[in-house]
Amino acid sequence: MAVAKVGIVVGRERSFPDALIAEVARRDAGVVAEYARIDLTRVGAPVGYEVLVDRISHEITCYQPVLKLAALAGKRVVNDPFWRIADDKAVDVALAARAGVAVPKTWVLPSKSYGEDTSSASLSNLAYPLDWEGMIADLGLPLYVKPHWGGGFRDVSRVTSLEDLFRVYDRSGRLTLIAQEEISWAQYVRCIVVGRTEVRPALWDPRLGHFDRYVKAGESMPPLSPELEARIVSDARTLCEILGYDMNTVEFAVRDGVPYAIDFMNSAPDFDLSSLGPSHFPWVVEKMAELVIRLAKEPPGDPVALGRAAPGSGRLPAAGRPR
Secondary structure, eight states: OOOEEEEEEOSSOOHHHHHHHHHHHHHTSSEEEEEOOOOSOOTTSOOSOSEEEESSTTTSTTHHHHHHHHHHTTOEEESOHHHHHHOOHHHHHHHHHHTTOOOOOEEEEOOSOOOTTOOGGGGTTSOSSOOHHHHHHHHOSSEEEEESSOOTTTTOEEEOSHHHHHHHHHTOTTOOEEEEEOOOOSEEEEEEEETTTEEEEEEOOTTSOGGGTTTTHHHHSOOOOHHHHHHHHHHHHHHHHHHTOSEEEEEEEEETTEEEEEEOOOSSOOOOHHHHHHHHHHHHHHHHHHHHHHHHHSOOOOTTOOGGGSTTOOOOTTTSOOO
16 A cells, blocks of 8 residues: 655754654554655646645745745645635735634735835825724724734834834834734633644633743633633634634733634744644644644645635635625
């Protein structure tokens, strides 16, 4: 019987992919996982993997067309390469709100700078002057400004005045930014989600150092009530279902007992052992091994379907994305 192959597309990380490869091998289920080898790729040529786990194409963008070609050929790509590339924070906030998940009020800002070949005529659709005061009146101060695309807390600023907002905006260059209200929280939760349904919620303190955020969060905030934890788990599943993310981390800030989804567009979530620690890392490896083995053994997908339009994909046709 032929062995199904899982390819892992990575950057510098090693603890998670090494552990995943070892766990898949340990299960002896007719599936082998390995670091994917991506050569010059002929369009239409067979893809050598039944499943590809994408951990780095958001940074190594030349992998993106290869992963989309694999999905077009009916192979399973985690996460969906078409909609992962199409995602942005403002659209995902709108989708979350339509699905009944609490989110911060959010505004989209035009870029500060453009290319040299852009003239004032090219920007004739932009209102002038921009309604900065109206936005602040709606969001309140302080507020947060962050890139429309991106992650890892890069270029995220807490703004406390109109002058502060202008300083942040003036140095943003060509970035497209969003502005969001600040959610003053009593508890902060990060959910690790695998396969859209397996959810591991944990108190997580973004104010602490990188290695202490999981470990010491219980010292800085009270535990979750069973009712609150159940709502957070349900909301995390809803978000991953409408986004089509089979691996994700979903962060909630709890204000007045209501969990607000703060960050939930993490298509290559931090699964490093040093970040998750010994309490969460084995769970992630176990659940990801179960996921890729299951996907590798499923019949190939429809080779003409595009991502979330695939039959039986479980998307929400009314509240989710357009078909």
